[in-house]
Ligand SMILES: *[C@@H]1O[C@H](CO)[C@@H](O)[C@H](O)[C@H]1NC(C)=O
Ligand SMILES: *[C@@H]1O[C@H](CO)[C@@H](O)[C@H](O)[C@H]1NC(C)=O
Ligand SMILES: *[C@@H]1O[C@H](CO)[C@@H](O)[C@H](O)[C@H]1NC(C)=O
Ligand SMILES: *[C@@H]1O[C@H](CO)[C@@H](O)[C@H](O)[C@H]1NC(C)=O
């Protein structure tokens with residue numbers, strides 16, 4: 001289900017190419033899986049989840065949960081995630097990020113729905129349901145891809161999500177048993193203007209999720225990358241974090257942190 005190419009706690013210095021940007025947003029990419037993928041980095045200490053503290057998360061303008069599986073946060077980490085979302089933090093989930101933290105209500109609401117199952121990977125057609133969004137505006141109306149077509153345990157529209165992409169079920173084979181109602185059209189990517197994981201009284205940031213991105217080669221595809229980067233940029237443009245909002249409580253890095261060396265390219269610094 002999860003691709004096997006990553007396991008890291010990575011800082012991405014997202015370059016906002018627009019002059020209105022107050023300053024450079026900082027994005028955290030969290031790609032932990034449980035159980036860990038042993039072939040990747042057998043010697044790497046398992047400490048990613050201990051970095052989920054209020055102080056650490058408060059540096060970031062968005063958190064990207066990338067292809068996670070299983071119980072990737074402990075209770076301290078879940079509390080820090082809740083606090084981060086309450087303070088205006090933005091959220092992005094990619095691929096199997098809907099298949100982790102499956103009993104954590106705040107996470108399920110913030111990402112929109114939980115993964116149920118997928119048929120074997122195959123070619124499929126994705127229909128662009130809403131082309132007005134920065135993650136979809138560049139896509140062909142009928143996007144031919146090779147990926148896992150996820151089914152979900154609930155309809156993300158139930159928490160207020162707007163569906164952007166829909167799997168064309170006539171374009172691929174799925175012999176699995178549907179036990180849940182995921183709504184129609186078949187949700188494949190969606191956004192929430194106000195992430196539903198925020199608690200009452202909090203400042204909701206934005207949430208974006210796409211179920212695509214299983215294969216390595218997909219991550220070398222310019223169209224797919226435009227979809228991903230459009231989703232991340234849109235989430236950041238909530239203006240609820242310090243990069244774009246001087247009165248915000250989270251985001252925009254920490255001048256005293258060693259890893260904030262600026263970089264013109266995404267920098268993968270594993271910690
Ligand atoms: C994907 O890429 C990673 C890193 O290059 C490699 O280790 C892995 O084997 C690749 N996975 C597949 C399924 O090709
Ligand atoms: C970040 O997490 C590490 C590991 O738990 C911790 O030692 C450090 O104090 C945290 N930093 C902040 C600013 O919270
Ligand atoms: C959550 O996922 C675990 C595997 O990580 C599984 O054993 C458990 O049954 C799942 N629980 C629910 C409520 O889906
Ligand atoms: C699936 O699509 C790829 C192009 O994305 C194509 O090269 C391949 O032949 C297709 N496979 C099948 C079984 O149609």
Ligand SMILES: *[C@@H]1O[C@H](CO)[C@@H](O)[C@H](O)[C@H]1NC(C)=O
Pocket residue numbers: 020237238239244
């Ligand atoms: C964020 O700020 C920009 C620049 O002022 C504005 O164009 C945009 O509409 C704002 N977004 C939101 C969600 O308020």
Ligand SMILES: *[C@@H]1O[C@H](CO)[C@@H](O)[C@H](O)[C@H]1NC(C)=O
Pocket residue numbers: 087088203238239240241245246247248249
């Ligand atoms: C800026 O941040 C403050 C404090 O979190 C929040 O109340 C306000 O709504 C934010 N502004 C925007 C445009 O979201």
